[in-house]
Amino acid sequence: MPAERAGYTVTMFLVDVSPSMGATRSVELPPTPSGEERTTEMTNLEWALQFVKLKIQEMIFNGRKTDQCGVFLFGAEGSQSPLSFQRSDNRRGIETNNVVNAKNGGYEHVAEYIPIAQPNATTLAKLDATKPSETSGDPIDALIVGIETQNIYLEKKRTWTRKIIIVTDGESPIEIEDWEATVKKMNALDISLTVIGIDFDDDELPFHEENKSTIKVENEAFYHKLTSSLNNGLVGTCAYALQEIARPDIKQTKSTLMGTVLRLGDVDVRPEEAIEMIVKVSKCTALARPKSWKKFGRMEDDDEMQVDGEAEQSEVFVQLKMRTEYYIDRSTQEGEEQDKMDVGSDDDDEDKDKNVEKVEKEELIRGFKYGSTYAPCPDGQFPRLNTRKGIDICGFFHAKNFRRDLAMGEVQYIWADPGSPQQQVALSSIVQAMFEKDVFAIARWVSKDGMDPRMGVLAPTMFEKIDCLLWVQMPFADDVRKYTFASLENLVSKSGEKITKHPYLPTEEQLDAMDKFIDAMDLMDAGEKDDEGKRIPWYDTRLSYNPAIHRTKQALFHSAVMNDIESNPLPPPHPELLKYIEPPRRVLKHAREAIAECKAAFKVKExxxxxxxxxxxxxxxxxxxxxxxxxxxxxxxxxxxxxxxxxxxxxxxxxxxxxxxxxxxxxxxxxxxxxxxxxxxxxxx
Known part of the structure; x- marks a missing residue:
């Protein structure tokens, strides 16, 4: 699957608010701490809007200005007025409001509820206020209105990604005339369509609704026919969509290409023997971190509230912020003698506090400690190393000598200039030569003129249709710390004699028992069987996720979508997140004899x-x-x-x-x- 460009996407949500969406359903909640099962009642619209709000919350979480969305409601009441009105049940109704109906007519009961923009907390609040209407709407009309509105907004943004998501229960009648023209229009604009159906049949879940109405059966079949005719279409049930949206996912996004220069040899002294080529740099990996937490502290409040004649102290929580202040102690100025005898009196402490004087940051200058004193060094006093932007190859070494444990930071791609075939041939020749000789390159990277250089390693990489280099930063010699520890195998007595028998030294029986235990816990053949009937490794790094990142993200999303956390508590983590938390049962069963042998050999009794x-x-x-x-x-x-x-x-x-x-x-x-x-x-x- 090719990587998508991060952001630069407009997603249109077409939500069905027909009367059938007001039907109530029972939704399972996470069990109580005691294990009791819980359920809650909500309408189909409220249940389906959870998916919409979670998708929008994903955009808010990413915080990209180019990740935008709009919301249309089909089944809106009224005919022409774009204003809301008071319904008979004292709720605000939404009338027809869209550019297509205002221009040509014929697209009634479709309202532009939230215009296309970057979503925020107000977007979620508006979705919470959405209620079922008393009029049915046509999803094809909403689809045409969404396509036209999206096309007008992206008239000058041809490279943006276009997505449309329809959320419906399939109980409203559909005018299916000329739907093929709509499909051609969507394929021409490269629009992807996703239909989220409430209680739609799904073989993967699995789920099949009983006593389904005839109109819903026909509409569901039409949605499958519609999406299969598109270049990018999908139909799914809402229950499976809510389950999969909580699945931890690592998105592959395109990184911006940054230009630099790759040099081999000295281009200044011996230009005839040197090579200099224009290359592009992009990210290969990126470090993911959970969202930072804000610290709050409980502050004492002097005000007391009287409740039923008793004084109650209110709790006030405030955000804790770091503040730095600078002080100078005048009593320790250079040249003054300090008393060698310290008398612990409170009067002396008060005198010393008087000698402390606060200074502003602007009055300070940078300094470095030199012996027992400080050498002042204002900014710019020491000349910087004169460096030039680019990547200089310093030498080559055998790939077998590369130590992966010394790699630092993230990995970068080094590509040839896409617009220069000559540069592509030059870089490809270097990559293939390094690959044939099985060598890596030591390189010096300077991101900008005058910046500090970084030393790293370039590794050749050959894809199916393109060759490139991989860069990873390596430490300097001063950055590597070497620590020595006492031997775990050789024990020496105080007299200098070597000890052969000691409780800290394992016996041959214990070593054999531990070897069997380690072999029994091997995970390389503990996975599922492949097509040839051979077992694959149980652990796959590509399917292993960081619980701190994804569980925190799930908690943030749930709190943003649910108004009441007590009645709708946080659901348990997705099974994929817990996949590698516990060892496989097959391995544990196979290792029982080895574990028993270890217990006997090591005499585990306490x-x-x-x-x-x-x-x-x-x-x-x-x-x-x-x-x-x-x-x-x-x-x-x-x-x-x-x-x-x-x-x-x-x-x-x-x-x-x-x-x-x-x-x-x-x-x-x-x-x-x-x-x-x-x-x-x-x-x-």
């Missing part, structure tokens, strides 16, 4: 249990700026020594400039939980 006692203490934290000496005093122990008692210690190192970070401007109450853990052993029978 289990450790952890008991945690929680001590909750309410503390009132008041922001206070401590001096360096105060911080040093507090580290000597608690409680503080009596006044006048002397303590001998080396004077602390103090800096003239200290940074104090304050997160709160008012006192607040916080609960601190101290854990005291104790362990005990229990002999297993």
């Amino acid at each position: 289990g450790m249990h952890l008991i945690t006692n929680h001590f909750i203490i309410q503390l009132t934290l008041i922001p206070h700026l401590f001096s360096a000496q105060e911080s040093h005093k507090s580290s000597q122990g608690w409680p503080r020594p009596r006044k006048g008692r002397r303590r001998r210690h080396a004077p602390p190192r103090q800096n003239a400039l200290r940074v104090a970070q304050r997160q709160r401007t008012r006192p607040f109450t916080s609960s601190l939980i101290f854990h005291r853990a104790s362990t005990y052993t229990q002999e297993t029978k």
